[in-house]
Amino acid sequence: xxxxxxxxxxxxxxxxxxxxxxxxxxxxxxxxxxxxxxxxxxxxxxxxxxxxxxxxxxxxxxxxxxxxxxxxxxxxxxxxxxxxxxxxxxxxxxxxxxxxxxxxxxxxxxxxxxxxxxxxxxxxxxxxxxxxxxxxxxxxxxxxxxxxxxxxxxxxxxxxxxxxxxxxxxxxxxxxxxxxxxxxxxxxxxxxxxxxxxxxxxxxxxxxxxxxxxxxxxxxxxxxxxxxxxxxxxxxxxxxxxxxxxxxxxxxxxxxxxxxxxxxxxxxxxxxxxxxxxxxxxxxxxxxxxxxxxxxxxxxxxxxxxxxxxxxxxxxxxxxxxxxxxxxxxxxxxx
Numbered sequence: 001x002x003x004x005x006x007x008x009x010x011x012x013x014x015x016x017x018x019x020x021x022x023x024x025x026x027x028x029x030x031x032x033x034x035x036x037x038x039x040x041x042x043x044x045x046x047x048x049x050x051x052x053x054x055x056x057x058x059x060x061x062x063x064x065x066x067x068x069x070x071x072x073x074x075x076x077x078x079x080x081x082x083x084x085x086x087x088x089x090x091x092x093x094x095x096x097x098x099x100x101x102x103x104x105x106x107x108x109x110x111x112x113x114x115x116x117x118x119x120x121x122x123x124x125x126x127x128x129x130x131x132x133x134x135x136x137x138x139x140x141x142x143x144x145x146x147x148x149x150x151x152x153x154x155x156x157x158x159x160x161x162x163x164x165x166x167x168x169x170x171x172x173x174x175x176x177x178x179x180x181x182x183x184x185x186x187x188x189x190x191x192x193x194x195x196x197x198x199x200x201x202x203x204x205x206x207x208x209x210x211x212x213x214x215x216x217x218x219x220x221x222x223x224x225x226x227x228x229x230x231x232x233x234x235x236x237x238x239x240x241x242x243x244x245x246x247x248x249x250x251x252x253x254x255x256x257x258x259x260x261x262x263x264x265x266x267x268x269x270x271x272x273x274x275x276x277x278x279x280x281x282x283x284x285x286x287x288x289x290x291x292x293x294x295x296x297x298x299x300x301x302x303x304x305x306x307x308x309x310x311x312x313x314x315x316x317x318x319x320x321x322x323x324x325x326x327x328x329x330x331x332x333x334x335x
Contacts, residue, residue, distance in 0.1 A: 039284055039315060046070050047317040050096040050107075057101060066099040071316035079126060081306030083299045089127035095141075106141040108155065113137045115169070115191050115199060119225035119234040120258040120269060122201075126308065135161040150174050151332040159193065167193040175329045183207045183328050197228040207328040215244040217326055233261040234268075242326040248279040250324040263297075270295040277324060286312040286323050 050070035077089040089112065096107035113136075114122055121127065139157015146152075152172045159165035173187040187203040203223045210216035219240045226233050238256035245251060255272040275290035288310040295301045314323055 035281070042072065043315045043317040046072050046094070046096070046315060050098070053096065053107075054098045054100050057098060067318055068097050068099060069316065069318055070097045071095055071314065071321070073315075074313040076311045077127065077308060079306065079308040081294075081304050083296075083302065083304040084306070087127055103142050104144065106143050107138075108141050108157070109136065109138045111136045113159075115167075115193070116196060116227060116229075118258075119201065119223060119236045120256075122225075123221070123223065123236050123238055123256065124254070124271070124273070125310075135159045135165070137167065139167070146332055147172075149176075149332060159195075165193055165195045167191060173332075175331045177331065178206075181208050185329050199225070199227045201225045209328055210241075214328055217242045217328060230262075235259045235261070244324065244326065248324075250277040250326070251275070252277070252326075268297050270301075279324060280311075283321070283323075284314045284316075286310075286314070288312070 047068055047070055051068050054068065071094075073091075073093045075089075075091045077091075079087045079089070091112040092110070094107075094109040098105045098107065112127075117127075137157055137159050139155050142152075142154040144151055144153065150172045151174075152170065155167075155169040157167060159167060169189070169191040171187065171189040173185060175183065175185045177183050183206070185203070185205040185207070187205070189201040190198070191200075192198045201223065202225075203221060206220045208218040210218055219238075219242070221236075221238045221240070223236045223238075224233055225236075236256060236258045238254060241253040243251040243253075252275045253273075254275075257270050258268040259266040260268045271292060271294035273290055273292035275288055277286060277288040279285075280287045288308075290308045290310070292306050292308065294304050294306070296304060312323065314321060
């Protein structure tokens with residue numbers, strides 16, 4: 001006859017266990033409440049400051065209230081590679097919306113501008129290897145101005161340093177529907193910094209919807225960047241596949257090749273990566289884990305595995321931006 005295992009939990013022990021669980025639940029609720037309260041306060045502060053500034057510079061007494069979509073984005077991106085080194089990048093981007101100004105101006109502030117980063121770094125979303133991010137930039141943006149089939153943004157501002165380094169940036173993009181499933185986008189960026197001079201980036205992107213609801217998208221991108229201080233063209237070809245698994249999870253698969261026209265052996269790097277992004281908490285905390293394998297020229301094309309993590313915090317009062325959304329752009333229409 002098999003003996004039955006006795007339950008050694010006495011009534012008094014059960015009471016202590018229930019109290020411990022209740023305390024743990026209360027602590028968890030306190031932390032979550034503190035997080036929600038902090039997010040609400042910061043989002044409200046950004047919105048209220050922007051709204052006050054908008055009323056001061058643009059709103060007339062007879063104007064109707066307009067939606068203010070100011071936001072703050074904070075990113076933390078530690079990265080490790082086997083043959084390279086550990087790297088930690090942090091970025092703060094603030095956009096203050098001024099919807100009542102006649103030309104829809106925005107105020108922008110960014111701690112880590114990537115204008116003079118390598119094109120490969122831009123396309124892969126990794127930290128650059130130059131000092132362009134050593135100082136923050138601030139300025140104003142004329143956003144989403146439509147000229148025919150082209151949408152343009154115009155920035156003017158200054159790098160926050162001494163002596164100040166003024167800059168201007170212009171980008172224009174055009175979207176065309178090629179067929180039922182294929183869409184193209186051409187994007188041209190031109191920038192000029194007083195210290196480093198001009199630069200230009202050109203993108204040719206092609207999108208294909210892999211299913212009807214566009215939760216699976218294939219993207220092929222050919223891009224080139226010219227920096228006057230290097231007197232050099234960098235070329236990058238990438239292929240990406242986006243798979244929106246559900247409301248809380250996104251998978252991205254990418255492979256690419258980069259080339260430098262200055263070098264005799266033009267190929268700079270080959271890489272392949274896969275990233276998983278999760279909505280970690282509500283609509284404002286996101287976590288990305290991205291393992292990668294690359295074959296860089298600096299290591300004689302030997303395999304160099306690595307991994308990058310990204311924690312993103314997104315603060316906005318009006319509207320919930322879906323940071324996991326990947327979409328096929330539509331042709332621009334003038335309001």
